[in-house]
Amino acid sequence: MSSVAEKLTAAEQKRLYELVANPPLGSKVEAAKNYGVGLTLTLRSLTLTPTERSQEMESALLLMEEMQRAALRIDR
Amino acid sequence: MTNFKAALEILRNAEVNFVVVGAYAAVLHGSSQLTRDLDICYERTSQNIKRLVTALSSCNPRLRGAPSNVPFLFDERTVSHGMNFILETDFGDLDLLGELSGLGQFPDVIRDAISIELFGQPCRVASLDAIIQSKRAA
Numbered sequence: 657m658s659s660v661a662e663k664l665t666a667a668e669q670k671r672l673y674e675l676v677a678n679p680p681l682g683s684k685v686e687a688a689k690n691y692g693v694g695l696t697l698t699l700r701s702l703t704l705t706p707t708e709r710s711q712e713m714e715s716a717l718l719l720m721e722e723m724q725r726a727a728l729r730i731d732r
Numbered sequence: 733m734t735n736f737k738a739a740l741e742i743l744r745n746a747e748v749n750f751v752v753v754g755a756y757a758a759v760l761h762g763s764s765q766l767t768r769d770l771d772i773c774y775e776r777t778s779q780n781i782k783r784l785v786t787a788l789s790s791c792n793p794r795l796r797g798a799p800s801n802v803p804f805l806f807d808e809r810t811v812s813h814g815m816n817f818i819l820e821t822d823f824g825d826l827d828l829l830g831e832l833s834g835l836g837q838f839p840d841v842i843r844d845a846i847s848i849e850l851f852g853q854p855c856r857v858a859s860l861d862a863i864i865q866s867k868r869a870a
Contacts, residue, residue: 697764706760706848706857710736713759717733717766 672699734824737851739770742823744853746787749775751845753832753858753866760848761860769825773858775838776830781811784828791821834869835862 664672676695679685689695701709736756743750752760754771774784785808793806796818804810811817815830831837835858844859858866 694764698762701759701764702762704762706850706855707852709759709762710756710850713766714733714736717768720766721733 733768734770734826736770736824738823739821739826740851740853740855742787742791743772743784744855746783748783748787749777749780749838749842750784751838751841751856751858753829753835753841753863754827757857758860758863758867760850760857761863769827771827771829773829773832773835773838773841775842776812778808778812781808785811788819788821788826791823793817793819793821793826796820796825832866832869834865 673696675685676689676699679689685695701712704712740752750772752770753773754769755763755765755767756770758765759767774780785806789806795802795804798804806817806819811828817828819826819828832841835841841858841862842856844862845856846859847854847856849855850857
């Protein structure tokens, strides 16, 4: 699975980000945005390979766990 | 937290037939959500169950969230007689799913699964449609 970024031209990527920033009324993109889907995060994720997506998620989880431990230390 | 790479390597090295499903599969497709566990749909043939049990036996599999005094023996008989197992292992949380809501069993899930390169190895992942379908049904 290659990343979306590899398949799109710079102009297509620009159009895609504009679509996400200002989705057409009644579109599925607008529905997803209103539902709370982080569309720019998703687009960013689509520029990565599956291995990179997994590694980024694990890094985010590690950071979250570290912050939770820090919060517990502050509470004590 | 689950060491996804290690977990997948253990299963692959033992030639277990499985498809990655659930939230981790969604992440591999590009979803920006976070998940701590690895969900796999495994083939329920006696040969594959044997490979699965052999692969995981050295990883100290135990029932996740169950009181420590609940007896649990992870062997071929247990897996054959059960279906879905929510486990904790030495490499993290692992859900073994023989059947998924809205999708069915391994033959149904593998049908439109895709093969991706993950950590330098091919890995079968449920299709995006299948993931959405199972999430809706759950």
